Amino acid sequence: MSYLDFPRLTFAGRFLSDVPTGNNDPGSFGSPDPPQPSWNAYGCGTFDLLGCKVTGGESGPGQPLAAGHPALGLDVLTSPDQASAKLVDLDPDWQVSTEIWGLTVRLTGPRGESLLSGRFRPAAFRDLWGRGGDDGGFDMMSATFVSVLEEVAYGPAAAAVPLLAELRDCSPERLSIRFTMYGITAQRCTAAFATGRLTGCVGPWSPGEPLSFVAGRRLDMGSLTSETSFGRSVAVVRGDRLVLDLGNAYPFAASPGPAHPRAARIDVAVLPGEQVQAGDVLPPGADVIDIGTAVLLPSPPPSGVISLPLPPQAAHALESRPLALLVADAGGGRRVLSRETRDGLYVRADGFVHRVEAGARATVTLHARERGEPAAGVTVHLARVLGDASVLTVPDSVVTGPDGTATVTLEAGDPHGPRPGLDGVVEQVAYSPRRNADGTLDLDGSGIDPSMDVIAAHVRDAHEPPAEEHLEDAVQRILAPYATHYPIMGEHLVNLGDLDAVRPWRAAMLLALSRDITDPNHMPVTRDLSEPKRATILRWLNGLPAAPRAMARSAPPPVSGVLPPEPKLVAARDLVARGLSAARHLSGDRGSE
Known part of the structure; x- marks a missing residue:
C-alpha cells in the first residue's frame, strides 16, 4: 500500500526552501x-x-471526500516545539537528490488540536524536471519527495474524523507520504522569496513496500509538443480501480499554475501491445481499451491524483499489455503521449543516497516490478560511473528474490583527497535490468533517468586523529570552510573560522555536533562532515573549559541550547499569517491543487 491506496488525503499550499547557495560551486x-x-x-x-490544508482525498475506492467532510480544510503543519527541518544536498558535486531531514508532519483541527503526527523519514527528491518546456526557468523546476511517516501518533480529536480512524486501522505504525514541489521564487526582495508551491498526499503503507517511491506501473517521459515534455508518472491497480499520480507529470501553460492547454484532457488506456511506442498515432478503431479520462483544465484533481473505475476487460488486458496516456491528434486519431516501461519491467533503488566513511559499507535495496507486481529472478546489472577510478567495490549484478528485491552492498575505499577543499568523492552507481551487446547498460524504455536515477554515495576521506599539539590547527582547517560557504552562522551566531569566537559557544556546539544526523538540530546542517572529523571537533570542544574565556562579539553565547529562529522562517510564517497563503498567493488559480 502507498499514498495511492485508500483511504487517502490530499493537501496543498506553499513551502519554504531557505537553502544556502554559497556552497553550490565546487570550484570555490x-x-x-x-x-x-x-x-x-x-x-x-x-x-x-x-x-497547507487538506484539499481532497478518497475514503474508499471511488468515494471522494464530499463537501463538508470533516477532513477538508484541516491544517498540515510542521512541529511547533522543535527546530525547523532542513533541506540538504549530498555534496556540491551532487545537487540533484536534495533531502529533507528532521521533519515532523502534523495534522491539526480547526482549534489547533492535534489529530495526527509523524516523523518524516529522510528522503531525497526524484524525477526533477522543467515543467515549462524549452523556455522554462528556475520556477518551472519540479520534483517529488516520497517517504513514510514513522512514529505515527493520533490525538483524541482524531476520532471525529472517520477517515483518520480508517488510516489508523489499516496502517497503524507508518503512513506513506508524497510532496510535489515547484514554482520556487528566487527573486530577492519579494514577499514570496525562497518559497514555492506544494501539493501532497498521505495514505497507508504496508511492510515490504519501498520507503522512497511507489512500486507501481511506471509511465515514462513523453512529448506533449515539439517544445514541451510530459513527465513521468506512476499508477497502481487496486481491485476494480486504477489510481494514477499525474501530480509531477503535466507541464504548465506558462508560469507555474494551470496545465498546458494541450494536456487539458488525457485518455488513460491499454495499448494493443509492446510494439506501440510513445509518439505513435493510433487510428480510430485501433485495438485500444479505454479506462477513463484525466481532465486537467480548468483545474486538475487535488494533488493531480486520478482515481478511475477499471473495467474487467481493461484489468485483464493490463496483465500483459502496457498502460498508456493518449491525447487527441489533429488527424482524428490519438497520439501516445506516455506509456508504461518496456515489457512492464520497472527497477528502482530505495534509499539511494548514502554518506559512507572510508573502509565502511552501505547497502541499497533494489525493487523490481513487472506490470506492477513483484518480479522474482530479475538480473539487475550495475555499473560504476567512475569505472576503474572508483573507490567503491560493487557487484556486477544482483538477482531479485521471491519478493522482487535484491540487496547491493557498497564497499568504500579511501579516496585520498582528490578534490581540493572538499572531502572525499561523490560516486555514482548506475543500474538497469538490461544490458547492451557491448556490455553497457540499456536504459531505453526503462523509466530510468540516467543523469539522476543512480545510487549516489559521498565517500569520505580517511582522517587520522591529530596529535594533541596539532588538534587546534586541525579543527581550524575543518571549520574554516563552513565560515566561508555557510555565512549565515557568522551573520547571526558565530564566525566558525575564528576559534576564539567559537569557544564561548562550546555548549551549543557540543549539543549540535552530538545530535543524530536525523535530528533537526544536527550540525553541520549540510551533513557533509565525516565521523572522524566530527570526533576531532568534539574532542577539542570537550577539552575546553566549561565557562566562556572570551567574547569575540557583542551577542552573548546561548545558555539553554536553543538557537534563535531562522529569519526567513519567521518572515515566511508571517506571510501566511497575513493571509498570503495557498489560495490568495497563487494568483487566484487552482493550479497547485
Missing part, C-alpha cells in the same frame, strides 16, 4: 577567492510547510 572550495553567492547565499537550510 580550496580557492582564496570568496564563493559566488548565487541566489540565496545567507540561506540556513530551513524547510517548512506554509498554509
Whole structure:
C-alpha cells in the first residue's frame, strides 16, 4: 500500500526552501577567492510547510471526500516545539537528490488540536524536471519527495474524523507520504522569496513496500509538443480501480499554475501491445481499451491524483499489455503521449543516497516490478560511473528474490583527497535490468533517468586523529570552510573560522555536533562532515573549559541550547499569517491543487 491506496488525503499550499547557495560551486572550495553567492547565499537550510490544508482525498475506492467532510480544510503543519527541518544536498558535486531531514508532519483541527503526527523519514527528491518546456526557468523546476511517516501518533480529536480512524486501522505504525514541489521564487526582495508551491498526499503503507517511491506501473517521459515534455508518472491497480499520480507529470501553460492547454484532457488506456511506442498515432478503431479520462483544465484533481473505475476487460488486458496516456491528434486519431516501461519491467533503488566513511559499507535495496507486481529472478546489472577510478567495490549484478528485491552492498575505499577543499568523492552507481551487446547498460524504455536515477554515495576521506599539539590547527582547517560557504552562522551566531569566537559557544556546539544526523538540530546542517572529523571537533570542544574565556562579539553565547529562529522562517510564517497563503498567493488559480 502507498499514498495511492485508500483511504487517502490530499493537501496543498506553499513551502519554504531557505537553502544556502554559497556552497553550490565546487570550484570555490580550496580557492582564496570568496564563493559566488548565487541566489540565496545567507540561506540556513530551513524547510517548512506554509498554509497547507487538506484539499481532497478518497475514503474508499471511488468515494471522494464530499463537501463538508470533516477532513477538508484541516491544517498540515510542521512541529511547533522543535527546530525547523532542513533541506540538504549530498555534496556540491551532487545537487540533484536534495533531502529533507528532521521533519515532523502534523495534522491539526480547526482549534489547533492535534489529530495526527509523524516523523518524516529522510528522503531525497526524484524525477526533477522543467515543467515549462524549452523556455522554462528556475520556477518551472519540479520534483517529488516520497517517504513514510514513522512514529505515527493520533490525538483524541482524531476520532471525529472517520477517515483518520480508517488510516489508523489499516496502517497503524507508518503512513506513506508524497510532496510535489515547484514554482520556487528566487527573486530577492519579494514577499514570496525562497518559497514555492506544494501539493501532497498521505495514505497507508504496508511492510515490504519501498520507503522512497511507489512500486507501481511506471509511465515514462513523453512529448506533449515539439517544445514541451510530459513527465513521468506512476499508477497502481487496486481491485476494480486504477489510481494514477499525474501530480509531477503535466507541464504548465506558462508560469507555474494551470496545465498546458494541450494536456487539458488525457485518455488513460491499454495499448494493443509492446510494439506501440510513445509518439505513435493510433487510428480510430485501433485495438485500444479505454479506462477513463484525466481532465486537467480548468483545474486538475487535488494533488493531480486520478482515481478511475477499471473495467474487467481493461484489468485483464493490463496483465500483459502496457498502460498508456493518449491525447487527441489533429488527424482524428490519438497520439501516445506516455506509456508504461518496456515489457512492464520497472527497477528502482530505495534509499539511494548514502554518506559512507572510508573502509565502511552501505547497502541499497533494489525493487523490481513487472506490470506492477513483484518480479522474482530479475538480473539487475550495475555499473560504476567512475569505472576503474572508483573507490567503491560493487557487484556486477544482483538477482531479485521471491519478493522482487535484491540487496547491493557498497564497499568504500579511501579516496585520498582528490578534490581540493572538499572531502572525499561523490560516486555514482548506475543500474538497469538490461544490458547492451557491448556490455553497457540499456536504459531505453526503462523509466530510468540516467543523469539522476543512480545510487549516489559521498565517500569520505580517511582522517587520522591529530596529535594533541596539532588538534587546534586541525579543527581550524575543518571549520574554516563552513565560515566561508555557510555565512549565515557568522551573520547571526558565530564566525566558525575564528576559534576564539567559537569557544564561548562550546555548549551549543557540543549539543549540535552530538545530535543524530536525523535530528533537526544536527550540525553541520549540510551533513557533509565525516565521523572522524566530527570526533576531532568534539574532542577539542570537550577539552575546553566549561565557562566562556572570551567574547569575540557583542551577542552573548546561548545558555539553554536553543538557537534563535531562522529569519526567513519567521518572515515566511508571517506571510501566511497575513493571509498570503495557498489560495490568495497563487494568483487566484487552482493550479497547485
